[in-house]
Amino acid sequence: MIIPIGQQDSTVRRLPWVTFTIMILCVLVFLGTLGPTRRLHRQASLKLAEAATYWMQHPYLKPDKRLKGLLTGGSGQREEAMMELVRQFGKKPPPTAPELKKQQAHLEELVEAAFSLVRKIPAYRWGLVPAHPTATTYITYMFMHGGWLHLLGNLFILFLTGPFLEDAWGRPLYAGVYLISGIFSAFMFAVHYPHFQGPLIGASGAIAGVMGAFLIRFWSRRIRFFYWFFFVFFGTFEAPAWLMLGLWLARELVFAQAKDTLAPGTGGGTAHWAHVWGFGFGLLVAFVVKRFDLEERFIHPAIESKITVVNNEPIERAMEAYKAGDVEQAWRLLEMELRKNPDNLDTQLALWNLAVESGRARDAVRHAKRLIRSSLRSGNEEGAVVVWSELMGNVPGTRLDPSTAVSVARVLADGGRLEEAERALEALTTLPTMEVPAGPLVRGARLAVEHRLPISRLIVARLM
Known part of the structure; x- marks a missing residue:
């Protein structure tokens, strides 16, 4: 077993509100539907079992296609095998037409009663059923989950990848990629399994889109993994994103193909094809963003304009005090502003420049270190190196x-x-x-x- 547990750089410029909102919504929806799901599942299972038993006892009746689809998973081979088994052990047709009609009506009543309960189950009501999809369920299915492991597994992977893509691409683009990845993966799943009667639920198609975009945007980012084999061998290791996410995609492709080979036409279980298509969509978007330098030209400047304080009045007042020869006043004004807005790059840079020009670089070492870290986080690597060089020149031995x-x-x-x-x-x-x-x-x-x-x-x- 191999589980991702972190990555080499876990810093972001802003709180990832979109990622956190998605995670919170998934948890709230799961908790809100947990009780009704269990109750309706139990009631529907009893009714379906009653309908299935009655049909198997009377194999000459015409079963509803929904009942057959549920029992066979939509597989033609399974349906033939089941029909043969039912014919061997079922009863013979009744001698009279009225009796046959009565039995057929009873079967239809049982099936309709069962499926009226099934339709009320949250997974069927809000999940995407490929046989009869609706516009609403292309979105709502992403917030539905089948159990605690399903939910926590998805949210864990989203937490490891989403905040960093949101930080790099900004909230609007990130949210759009997430939602459209989920919609696209569900649409292609429905095209691939058009007769599947079960619900597609879970955020994994959308999260796969985030993973695909992460692969391109953070190609060489090293991810830390925990491994555990046979309860004896365990430890951690690091590997680049391109390798591990590439292997994950290859595995999903193999599983998807194997599933179609072994059980053609069935869409139940893990939706491997939804993962593949979501991942592919994320790859495509990230490639376009990278190919046309959209992040450098538009996204990064827009984010910086929001996180950088526009009001430079404190800096201007500090510079005026410095020009007037009052270095102490300039220093106090800038430090006061940094206490209010510690992440303001402009103020950090102004204080460091003041320290260098006034010969007080040693007093501003902690500010220089913070400026270097802030510059690296914002993508201004060259600026970080310039400050580092100045720091080494003015305060040798600083680490x-x-x-x-x-x-x-x-x-x-x-x-x-x-x-x-x-x-x-x-x-x-x-x-x-x-x-x-x-x-x-x-x-x-x-x-x-x-x-x-x-x-x-x-x-x-x-x-x-």
């Missing part, structure tokens, strides 16, 4: 936290600045061992080995 140090080193190494990358990675070897988490240490070792940095031996030694 970033391990995770930030590895991120800065990666940007430097990718730009060919290997000596500076090694200098950034020194945080992994100079800080006390207890202050260096395993994740950054592993990523730092991998980066150092990849670029053949001399410090790689020291980092690997710490891992051992």
